[in-house]
């Protein structure tokens with residue numbers, strides 16, 4: 001059990017910066033997921049916590065102790081690598097027990113703990129095999145077991161599930177979750193898969209281009225994205241973002257040949273200003289034609305099995321709408337939408353940062369706020 | 380289907396291959412045939428066709444204590460030299476592979492000796508390690524005759540082996556560095572996370588994964604030690620087999636017998652024995668060492 005404090009941490013490779021001042025605090029026992037597109041610096045951050053990468057600036061403290069200058073082995077972290085990085089010349093038992101061997105645990109004790117750990121991940125029948133003779137999922141378990149056996153204070157995962165097929169990924173996801181409940185070590189999990197992130201995280205860190213965009217509980221981030229980047233990155237299909245002007249006389253925004261009403265007080269605050277307006281595809285409601293709804297022309301339909309997504313065009317811009325099973329539409333049809341004002345998001349057109357409305361009231365549970373306080377965001 | 384160029388006529392490909400075939404014929408098959416021929420015959424001293432003598436040339440070689448001396452010298456040379464050349468190359472490669480500041484420069488530096496011809500290196504070391512100059516001279520002043528390759532066969536043998544090691548460490552270094560760079564970096568990182576320091580990582584992860592490269596080097600280096608041009612060149616340039624046959628490796632003795640003693644038949648017989656010896660060695664290595672090498 002240990003907390004991790006990341007203070008103004010920067011990283012450059014030569015002259016190219018990869019991280020621009022990251023401030024984060026992971027509480028003891030928390031399961032934190034770092035989410036972001038490829039190349040945003042997730043792995044870099046994780047590897048700096050592990051001690052595999054030098055810290056260019058700022059400091060990282062684990063359990064209150066600054067670890068900048070400590071070797072990986074002195075930090076008490078265990079890591080699961082994306083490609084597992086199993087020792088190909090050792091058996092499964094050898095792989096799992098290597099850390100114990102290095103630290104000089106006697107053979108009998110080592111074997112007992114290997115057997116114990118192998119049982120947790122369901123590998124007891126494979127101990128004598130070489131990694132080459134295992135399936136992808138089994139290799140993944142070996143990598144997990146290798147991390148578990150050390151009873152680390154901190155678990156670090158670098159996209160450990162990305163090489164597995166979809167079904168296995170879901171079951172491993174559940175197992176990782178269960179394992180965390182059982183061991184309750186602080187866990188930092190890096191992924192670019194938002195479903196993985198939403199399902200695993202106690203708290204989610206969204207990164208983009210070496211910056212932290214937002215930190216919060218998954219639902220809080222889903223309901224109140226702090227920027228257009230987060231808004232379009234979280235949720236599938238992505239949130240629709242359109243540029244519009246807030247008209248104060250009618251307390252609304254003009255969109256798709258219709259007037260979408262917004263909270264009058266809010267409209268007064270932003271009067272005449274251009275903003276980016278966002279609405280999630282699943283929050284658009286269908287209206288009867290002639291009710292003054294926004295008109296959307298359907299370009300194509302994506303069937304999901306449960307429901308479908310209509311990719312439409314509004315004012316010449318792409319706009320996605322989630323439909324339920326019963327709504328049958330075809331390409332070329334026109335749909336009429338009402339956009340509930342409580343589901344509208346507003347972002348500054350320049351910075352892309354969220355503009356708070358009272359209408360879009362916080363959905364997050366009160367317990368979340370305790371964590372959010374510790375969030376310092378970007379510097 | 381990939382496209383292939385097909386020759387319509389039968390003679391054109393042969394014409395293309397001819398220069399290479401001629402070279403192989405002149406410098407490989409013909410000498411081999413000649414050696415086999417000489418090994419089993421004797422030239423009559425006053426001319427006339429060569430006489431078939433069966434295994435007499437071999438028996439003569441085996442009966443000569445100096446021949447057995449050269450076998451022992453060669454074995455020492457071809458075992459000690461390669462083992463040190465590989466170990467030193469390995470240590471240097473692991474050091475350079477860590478990519479600490481300046482490793483690019485050292486990589487260049489360590490490869491250099493390989494670019495120097497054996498005899499030239501031999502001449503240089505004859506001066507560097509001569510008993511009456513430099514460090515060796517001061518040592519000799521303190522302990523007389525602690526280092527004198529001109530006088531002691533063991534010292535001379537050590538000298539030629541050192542030169543061999545100096546030159547061939549660069550060669551093993553290149554191969555081992557290439558081998559190390561193909562070991563996934565994540566493995567070293569995983570071992571670091573598991574608590575292993577640099578030394579432990581080298582022993583537990585890097586060296587086992589280098590086994591195929593090490594095995595390859597063991598075979599080529601030992602062959603080089605037995606029959607390599609450098610083995611002959613170094614001995615020839617530095618000690619000429621002396622003192623008192625102390626550095627007379629098999630190749631040197633063969634060349635000496637053939638071209639100084641003009642005993643083609645004896646030299647040929649010894650060549651064939653040497654080839655046989657290398658085959659046995661290689662067989663042993665493949666049989667017993669290769670089994671322990673992991674390719675995966």
Ligand SMILES: Nc1ncnc2c1ncn2[C@@H]1O[C@H](COP(=O)(O)OP(=O)(O)OP(=O)(O)O)[C@@H](O)[C@H]1O
Pocket residue numbers: 013016018036037038039040041042043044045192
């Ligand atoms: N060794 C390196 N030398 C130079 N630049 C690097 C190095 N490693 C990473 N980078 C750069 O740093 C940035 C962040 O890399 P990082 O590996 O952390 O991305 P990531 O978020 O983990 O992406 P992915 O999801 O693809 O793994 C990238 O732009 C990358 O090009």
Ligand SMILES: [Mg+2]
Pocket residue numbers: 042043044158
């Ligand atoms: Mg990565």
